[in-house]
Amino acid sequence: xxxxxxxxxxxxxxxxxxxxxxxxxxxxxxxxxxxxxxxxxxxxxxxxxxxxxxxxxxxxxxxxxxxxxxxxxxxxxxxxxxxxxxxxxxxxxxxxxxxxxxxxxxxxxxxxxxxxxxxxxxxxxxxxxxxxxxxxxxxxxxxxxxxxxxxxxxxxxxxxxxxxxxxxxxxxxxxxxxxxxxxxxxxxxxxxxxxxxxxxxxxxxxxxxxxxxxxxxxxxxxxxxxxxxxxxxxxxxxxxxxxxxxxxxxxxxxxxxxxxxxxxxxxxxxxxxxxxxxxxxxxxxxxxxxx
Amino acid sequence: xxxxxxxxxxxxxxxxxxxxxxxxxxxxxxxxxxxxxxxxxxxxxxxxxxxxxxxxxxxxxxxxxxxxxxxxxxxxxxxxxxxxxxxxxxxxxxxxxxxxxxxxxxxxxxxxxxxxxxxxxxxxxxxxxxxxxxxxxxxxxxxxxxxxxxxxxxxxxxxxxxxxxxxxxxxxxxxxxxxxxxxxxxxxxxxxxxxxxxxxxxxxxxxxxxxxxxxxxxxxxxxxxxxxxxxxxxxxxxxxxxxxxxxxxxxxxxxxxxxxxxxxxxxxxxxxxxxxxxxxxxxxxxxxxxxxxxxxxxxxxxxx
Ligand code: SF4
Ligand code: SF4
Ligand code: SF4
Ligand code: SF4
Numbered sequence: 001x002x003x004x005x006x007x008x009x010x011x012x013x014x015x016x017x018x019x020x021x022x023x024x025x026x027x028x029x030x031x032x033x034x035x036x037x038x039x040x041x042x043x044x045x046x047x048x049x050x051x052x053x054x055x056x057x058x059x060x061x062x063x064x065x066x067x068x069x070x071x072x073x074x075x076x077x078x079x080x081x082x083x084x085x086x087x088x089x090x091x092x093x094x095x096x097x098x099x100x101x102x103x104x105x106x107x108x109x110x111x112x113x114x115x116x117x118x119x120x121x122x123x124x125x126x127x128x129x130x131x132x133x134x135x136x137x138x139x140x141x142x143x144x145x146x147x148x149x150x151x152x153x154x155x156x157x158x159x160x161x162x163x164x165x166x167x168x169x170x171x172x173x174x175x176x177x178x179x180x181x182x183x184x185x186x187x188x189x190x191x192x193x194x195x196x197x198x199x200x201x202x203x204x205x206x207x208x209x210x211x212x213x214x215x216x217x218x219x220x221x222x223x224x225x226x227x228x229x230x231x232x233x234x235x236x237x238x239x240x241x242x243x244x245x246x247x248x249x250x251x252x253x254x255x256x257x258x259x260x261x262x263x264x265x266x267x268x269x270x271x272x273x274x275x276x277x278x279x280x281x282x283x284x285x286x287x288x289x290x291x
Numbered sequence: 292x293x294x295x296x297x298x299x300x301x302x303x304x305x306x307x308x309x310x311x312x313x314x315x316x317x318x319x320x321x322x323x324x325x326x327x328x329x330x331x332x333x334x335x336x337x338x339x340x341x342x343x344x345x346x347x348x349x350x351x352x353x354x355x356x357x358x359x360x361x362x363x364x365x366x367x368x369x370x371x372x373x374x375x376x377x378x379x380x381x382x383x384x385x386x387x388x389x390x391x392x393x394x395x396x397x398x399x400x401x402x403x404x405x406x407x408x409x410x411x412x413x414x415x416x417x418x419x420x421x422x423x424x425x426x427x428x429x430x431x432x433x434x435x436x437x438x439x440x441x442x443x444x445x446x447x448x449x450x451x452x453x454x455x456x457x458x459x460x461x462x463x464x465x466x467x468x469x470x471x472x473x474x475x476x477x478x479x480x481x482x483x484x485x486x487x488x489x490x491x492x493x494x495x496x497x498x499x500x501x502x503x504x505x506x507x508x509x510x511x512x513x514x515x516x517x518x519x520x521x522x523x524x525x526x527x528x529x530x531x532x533x534x535x536x537x538x539x540x541x542x543x544x545x546x547x548x549x550x551x552x553x554x555x556x557x558x559x560x561x562x563x564x565x566x567x568x569x570x571x572x573x574x575x576x577x578x579x580x581x582x583x584x585x586x587x588x589x590x591x592x593x594x595x
Contacts, residue, residue, distance in 0.1 A: 020429050028439035035443065035451035058449035059371035062364045062379070063459065064350035065467050069336065078463065080470025087454055087470070088349075088463055112350045112358055112382060113368065113375035 042084045043206050045091040046188060048076055049099060049126035050108040050116040054207075061115035063088030070110035073100050094190025094205040099128060101155045101189050124156060129188030130211040131160070131181045131203055139202035144168045144176055150192035150203050151179050159185035161192065179203065183212055302417075302526040303566030310568075318561030325401045333466045348402070348462045349453075350382055358382035363501040364459070367452060371444045387505060393559070395506025399492060399499050400532075400560035404461045408476055409492045412483035413532070424488035430535070430556075433500035440497050457491070458498045489532050499556075506555035513559060514551040514575040515541045521571050527563035537563065541571070551580035 039058050041047070048067050051057050067090050068076040075097045079085035090107075092099060101123045108116040120126055131150075136142045141163075151161045161179050168174040181203075190205040226232055244250060249260045278284060306315040313320075333351070335341040344353045350360045360382030368375055390398055400406055440452035453459055457479050460472040479491045492499055515521070518541050527541070528534045536554035544550075564572040 016429060020432050020435055024432060024435040024439050027436075028443050031439075031451055031455065032443050032447055035447045035449055035454055039447075039449050039451075039454070055448060056373060059368060059444075060373040060375060062349045062360070062368060062375075062450070063453060063463060064346040064360075065463065066346045066350060066352060068467065069342070069345040078467040080464070080468045080472065081460070081475070082471040086449075087472070088459065110345075110352070112352075112360060112378040113373075114379075115373075115375075118376060 039086045041086065041091060041207065043210060044093050044095070044204075045079075045083075045085045046094060046099075046129045046190060046205065046207065048090050048092070048107045048116055049101075049105055049123060049128055049187070050111075050118070050120035051128070052115055052117060057115055058086055058089070060113050061089050062113055064112065065090065066110040066112060067107040067116055070106040072102065072106065073097060075099050076107060092190070094129070094193040095201060096194075098190030098194040098205075099187075100191075101126075101187060124185075124187060126187045126189075127208050129190065129205040130183055130208045131186050131188065131190075131192050131205045132211045133179060133181065133202060134204040135200075135202040138198055138200070139179070140198070141177055141179055144170060144174055146177060147197065148177060148179065149195050149197055153191045153195040155189060155191060156185045156187060160187070183208075302529040303568075305524065305568035306526070306566050308568070315565050318565050322401055322560060323407075326404065326407060329402055330404060330462075330465060333462075337466065347459070347466050349459055350379065357385070359386050361459075362387050363498055364450070364453065366501075367441065367444045367450050370441050371448050371450060390502060390505045391508060392510050394509045394511045394557070395502040395504065395555060396499055396558040397509075397511070398502045399496075400558035403458055403498070404465065405458050405476070405479060405496075406492065408461070408480050409483050409489070409532075412480050413489060415484055416488060417529070419484075421485070421488075425485070425490065426487045428487055428490060428494040430494060432494050433496055436495055437497040437500040452497070456498070458496070493532055493556075499558075503555040506557070510576050510578075511559060512551050512553065512575060512577050512580075513557060513561065513563060513572055514579055515571050516550045516573055516575065516579070517569065517571045518542075518544060518550055520569040522569055524568065526566040526568070527572070530562040530566050532558060532560065532562075549580035551575060551577060553577065553580060 041054065047054075047057065048071075052060055063078065065078045068078055075092045076090045077092070079087050079089050079091055081087050083091075085091045103123060105120060105123050105126075108118060108120055111118070133139055139147075141147045148163060151157070151163055154161045159182065161181055163177045164180045166176040166178055168176050188205050188208060192203050193201045193205045196203050222233070244257065247260050248257045250256070251258045303315050309315075332344045333347060335343055336345060344351055346352055348361055349364045350358070352358055358378050358381055360379045362383040365375065365379055365383045368379075393401075443451045455475065457475050461476050464470070464472040464476075483490050483492075487494060515537070521541060527537055531537055533554070533556040536552050536557040539548050539554070540550050540552045559574075561572075561574065564574070
């Protein structure tokens with residue numbers, strides 16, 4: 001009798017345990033699935049300086065907000081449910097409040113877990129994102145207007161953005177001052193996007209990996225390899241030589257053959273010295289063996 | 292005693308008569324003060340620019356010197372495969388040490404903001420005269436939950452549980468902004484009110500389950516030292532969020548069980564002290580648990 005009762009209670013115990021375990025197991029599966037969709041950052045959200053890569057950051061950040069508290073600017077906030085960023089994790093939006101690139105990086109110093117890597121000691125080494133001229137159709141520098149606001153506000157001035165002069169084909173006589181971003185210096189602070197004078201910024205700061213391209217490992221750029229080795233990797237090409245009619249020289253700027261100026265030795269001088277042919281065409285004709 | 296039914300809707304009525312309303316709510320009031328004071332400390336900064344405490348319950352810095360870290364969150368980080376820097380470990384050690392003294396689940400009743408919600412739900416349950424305990428969920432489910440949150444953290448390599456944890460969501464929400472998290476808190480309230488009595492804190496919450504672990508060893512405890520005076524009014528069982536912890540201490544004299552509530556799930560809330568008209572319960576330490584002399588040796592628990 002007692003044994004039977006024992007068997008029943010054991011059976012009940014096992015059944016109850018199995019039931020609880022399955023219910024929790026199903027909930028855990030649901031949570032695992034939810035974690036996959038609810039973990040991440042939309043492109044306009046940037047992580048504070050020194051943040052580990054997104055995957056490790058999601059394991060390391062305990063969502064305490066100490067970085068938010070020690071940021072002297074209204075830059076950082078903790079994601080609320082519905083923001084689209086992993087809930088509770090810190091982020092900022094360049095267009096609203098960029099990172100001011102504090103010298104002492106207080107946000108990193110405050111982080112108790114190292115989710116913001118304490119190895120980051122020079123704010124210029126941070127890579128919160130990467131700027132990108134996302135719309136050259138809207139950027140007024142491309143229209144030939146002098147703007148350069150992004151160039152001027154950039155804290156890594158003159159390095160992260162440079163102005164490249166281009167010929168203004170529309171007017172034919174002016175220059176375009178094109179802002180060009182350089183990934184080796186851009187920290188992704190977002191100040192350029194914040195400052196862009198357009199209704200919708202034409203320069204955007206997005207997560208680094210989203211912007212940065214990568215060549216195949218197999219690519220070799222000849223001129224770089226040459227620099228590395230100190231000499232050409234293949235037999236150098238024979239220098240191109242040509243003859244021009246007397247008194248004319250070749251203009252490289254698209255005008256073709258032009259009259260030679262008075263004492264311009266120009267290409268002729270080179271030709272005279274380097275040409276395998278005599279200056280007198282008859283010499284060539286009379287040469288033994290002919291042409 | 293004639294008013295047993297009335298007693299369920301208003302437990303402690305007798306205690307109020309004897310000790311006055313204040314006397315019969317002493318620990319409840321202190322507990323509410325503690326819960327709100329902790330929230331206020333965190334809010335002094337954002338509201339009044341007075342930065343005594345920064346951060347939230349996951350990790351905080353007090354007066355720029357004292358780091359505190361929730362050991363459960365730290366554990367999730369560890370199983371997710373990250374090794375945080377020493378500040379986090381120091382903070383977690385301080386917190387663990389603190390709860391080893393004041394009682395593991397003191398966290399639940401004196402600190403946790405969700406307790407305000409679930410206490411409200413169980414109060415409303417009594418006022419609405421909702422009988423029974425609703426959907427029966429095993430009390431140990433919370434340990435399965437605790438295990439599951441850690442396994443999911445390990446497999447997903449992220450703090451998956453913190454995506455939905457009502458405890459951290461509510462605390463962080465109040466201090467840093469709530470977003471849509473109020474829905475999660477409302478869900479807990481509705482669950483406790485209509486689905487399962489003490490369902491969240493008493494059955495499911497893995498945070499409470501975690502803090503019950505140091506609670507097995509912790510020092511400060513409630514004792515039924517005057518259990519001889521108990522007149523079986525059952526008021527303590529009605530108000531206690533974990534009523535199963537009371538019986539061994541209160542009724543175990545014959546079995547040689549000491550009067551101190553040694554169960555890890557007692558939250559040290561002190562409501563039993565408040566509502567007892569006979570003054571049976573008091574705060575004490577675990578060392579006060581001397582079995583009465585001449586009592587029979589405790590018999591080992593029988594399975595079934
Ligand atoms: S570097 Fe300064 S401005 Fe930028 S996020 Fe950190 S504290 Fe804020
Ligand atoms: S301080 Fe560190 S752990 Fe805390 S929210 Fe910021 S990044 Fe996360
Ligand atoms: S994000 Fe813009 S402003 Fe900041 S470093 Fe890069 S280019 Fe400069
Ligand atoms: S036994 Fe008393 S102190 Fe412990 S949880 Fe129950 S009511 Fe609170």
